[in-house]
Amino acid sequence: MKTIGVLTSGGDSPGMNAAIRAVVRYGIYSGLKVLGIKEGFKGLMEGKIEEMELSSVANIIQRGGTILRSARSDEFMTDRGKEKALNILKVFNIDGLVVIGGDGTFRGALDLSKLGVPVIGVPGTIDNDLGYTDYTIGFDTVVNTVVDAIGKIRDTTESHGRASIIEVMGRRCGDIALQSGLAGGADSVIVPEVGLDEVNICKKLIDSRNRGKRHSIIIFAEGVGDVTPYELGDIIKKNTDIDTRVTILGHLQRGGSPSAFDRTLASRLGAKAVQLLLEGDAGKLVGRRNGVLVAEEIEIGLSMEKVFDEETYKLTDILSI
C-alpha cells in the first residue's frame, strides 16, 4: 500500500476534522502518500483530489465542519457513478480508501469494497444511529450543544411560565433527544423509537402545574413523524391552556468545536483505519464498544441492530415527575 485517499460524506459532524487529521498524520508517519478527496463520493467521481501534507491538517483538531467538505450524491448510487469513482481511484493510484460518514456512506463503502477497493469506514455522524459502535464521532459534542441550549431556553420558559418544545436532530434515531433530555432535565422526551403519546404529555403537564411547577421542557426528535412540534404545541394549548413555544435547533447543532471526547474518538479511529489498511485488513468499519476499539466487516456492522436505550428513556421520565 503506497497511496491512500480520505473523504467525508453525508451530514458533517464535529470531530470529522480530527479524524481527517489522524488519517493524514498517521498515514504520513507510516510512509504513505495521503490524498484528500473533496466533497465525498461526488468529489471522488469528479476527481476533486489533492495531496495532503502534515501542514494541511494543522490547526484543525478544534474546528467543526470538515476541511474536505461534504456532499450527498445520488449519482454515486448508480452503476455509472461507481464506475466513474473506480476509474478515478485508478487514475490517482489510490490503493486504499478511508471514508468518514454515516450509514449511507458505509453503504457506498460496501459497494466499493465489493468492487475490489480496500476501504475502511469511520463513523462520523451526529445521529449515533449505528448498531456496531457505542458512539459516532460528533454525537457527544451535539449532546453538549443541545444541553447548553436547553439551559438558555429554560431561563425564559421559566420566567413566562410556559412549556417549551425543543426539536433536535436525529433522522431515525432518538439518541440525541434521549441523552440531552436526561442531561438537560427535560420533562418529556419524544423519540421515533417510542412515538408520541400526547395524552400522557398533557396529563403530565397538568399534574406538574397542579403541583406548582411553572415551566416545562419537552424534547422532540425530528424523526418522530406524524405530528410536528407546532401541532403538538397547539394540542397542549387546547388541552391544558398552557402557553407553548417551539424552538427548532436545526443546523446550529452540527457546528462548533468538537468536545474532547469526540476529538479523542476521532483521533483513535482515524489512526486505526490506516493501521487496518496497512495490515491488509480492509472492508471494515471501525468503532468503539465498551471502551475498546473494534472493527467489523462492513456488511455485518451495518446489519447490527441499534438498540434503543429503554433504561435511560424510563429514567428521564421518572426523574421528571
Ligand SMILES: Nc1ncnc2c1ncn2[C@@H]1O[C@H](COP(=O)(O)OP(=O)(O)OP(=O)(O)O)[C@@H](O)[C@H]1O
Ligand atoms: N445504499 C447506498 N448505496 C450506495 N451509496 C449510498 C447508499 N446510500 C447512500 N449512499 C451514498 O452515501 C452518501 C451519504 O449518505 P447519506 O446522505 O445517507 O448520509 P450518511 O452517510 O448516512 O450520513 P448522516 O447520517 O450524517 O446523514 C449518499 O449521498 C450516497 O452518495
Ligand SMILES: O=P(O)(O)OC[C@H]1O[C@](O)(CO)[C@@H](O)[C@@H]1O
Ligand atoms: O444537512 P442536511 O441535508 O440538512 O441533513 C440533515 C440531517 O443530517 C443529520 O444531521 C445527520 O444525519 C440528521 O440528524 C439530519 O436530519
